[in-house]
Amino acid sequence: MLSDEYNLYWIICKQCGYRSQDSWQQDHAQKLRQLHINMKGCNDNSVALALEMTELSSEMESQPPQPQDGIDWMYDCLDVAKGILLEHHRHYDGTENCDLDKFFRESTFELFIQKDRPYAYAYINANNGTPYPIGINYNFVTQTAENERMLHIVLVHELLHAIHPDWGHNKITPEERKLANISCHYDAIHNMEIMYLSGKMRYCDV
Ligand SMILES: [Zn+2]
Ligand SMILES: [Zn+2]
Structure with a gap:
């Protein structure tokens, strides 16, 4: 099992649907989480750190971004x-x-x-x-x-x-x-x- 410092966390907001495009070590992820709350005014309880993107709520999983072929x-x-x-x-x-x-x-x-x-x-x-x-x-x-x-x-x-x-x-x-x-x-x-x-x-x- 990996020790905690090697875990990388995603930032997910159930209120506005934000999900980070990358994952970070816990202390940095916490800072970005707080930044999201401060800047977007989302509820503290709505913004979570997740080890896996699969921890997303089923509601959010049902609307993944659709990759497009062209630009x-x-x-x-x-x-x-x-x-x-x-x-x-x-x-x-x-x-x-x-x-x-x-x-x-x-x-x-x-x-x-x-x-x-x-x-x-x-x-x-x-x-x-x-x-x-x-x-x-x-x-x-x-x-x-x-x-x-x-x-x-x-x-x-x-x-x-x-x-x-x-x-x-x-x-x-x-x-x-x-x-x-x-x-x-x-x-x-x-x-x-x-x-x-x-x-x-x-x-x-x-
Ligand atoms: Zn938000
Ligand atoms: Zn420039």
Whole structure:
């Protein structure tokens, strides 16, 4: 039998349906569990650590995420991200005017699943203009509501790189946060922070 320190725990929330995408040693899993309670306001009793995903309630097991073959749905997420920018980023600093209609009309984006930068949510090559390749982390490959919401914000971030190739992360990240809040993506921010704190993710890897 394995001693306790080698056990890895998943975090499962019966209230909001959250389940962690990875498992951790107990002390770290406890921290992430508390973070979920603090940030999402879920009831303390609803958030559990589980040694096996099979400890999920039967209710939750009956609705596993359905793996998809293609990534067409990611292009729908790209359209949502464009919509967020069109609605909220035209006058991003109150004076300058982004001609986003023109930019999106003249630009195309090619999404693909990337495995070469495992710690990056995504990355974009913004140096050569259109078409812009955007690599999406393979952790997002399954179409779930959670992944869709996170991809909206991940793609807002990458589109900001394309729109403002001269911007560093000191400008990109605050603008991405502002847009995520304005468009009510609090759940996506929360889930991305858990991925970040777990050591699995950081932006762009540049
Ligand atoms: Zn929850
Ligand atoms: Zn970036």
